[in-house]
Amino acid sequence: MVLENSYFQGMKNPVIKDATATIVQRGNVFSGTSGRNESGGTAFDPKAYYAYTPDSAANVPSLLKSGTGPSSSIGTTAAASAKAAAATTLTVAKxxxxxxxxxxxxxxxxxxxxxxxxxxxxxxxxxxxxxxxxSNKPHITFQGSGGSRKDTVIVHNNAAGTQKPDGSGTYGTSGSATVAVEADDFQARNLTIANDFNEGANQSSPATRRSPCARRPTRSSWTA
Structure with missing residues (x-):
């Protein structure tokens, strides 16, 4: 191990090595420390692998303090939104x-x-x-990554008269959509959006009405 230009303050036994270890120290500062402070043996030279210029160990306390404490851009909604916006591609896989x-x-x-x-x-x-x-999430694109629009399918089987799981009534025509888009500037590419409600097997059911797969447009199968 190479330990260089580090600052140790007010601690006991700042550097301890066992019988098998080798530690090369250089440029370190020990302020108010006590106990074991050990080195010995040989080690590699970091500069043989990459170039760097270490800060002076005496400057480490001020450098550390300059990067700590409250910051206007840490933990704020704006910072979180900016980070999320930077990830412009989100991947979905079953x-x-x-x-x-x-x-x-x-x-x-x-x-x-x-x-x-x-x-x-x-x-x-x-x-x-x-x-x-x-409506508050514009500029979204659904992009199927398969070789054909048939490879990626978003599908469900709700219909206008289908009962909601919580027993609060039925979905209605608009509520039965497989994909409902309320936002501006939405795009869908290379995929299929479908509603596979079996109308033939449910002719007597109140659910046998329009059962859209998507609100733009309303069809039983929508490919893009």
């Missing part, structure tokens, strides 16, 4: 190889009022879920 396993989770991760485009890249697979793109 097998866990992406950042998210559902399309809805990726949409939820987009910061509200995002100013730039966010591409949600969706790996091949069938995603049985409903997705809502709210």
């Amino acid at each position: 097998d866990g190889s992406g950042q998210y396993s559902t399309v809805a989770a990726a949409v939820n991760a987009v910061p509200a009022n995002n100013a730039s485009r966010v591409v949600i890249s969706i790996k091949p697979g069938t995603y049985r879920e409903t997705v809502k793109v709210p």
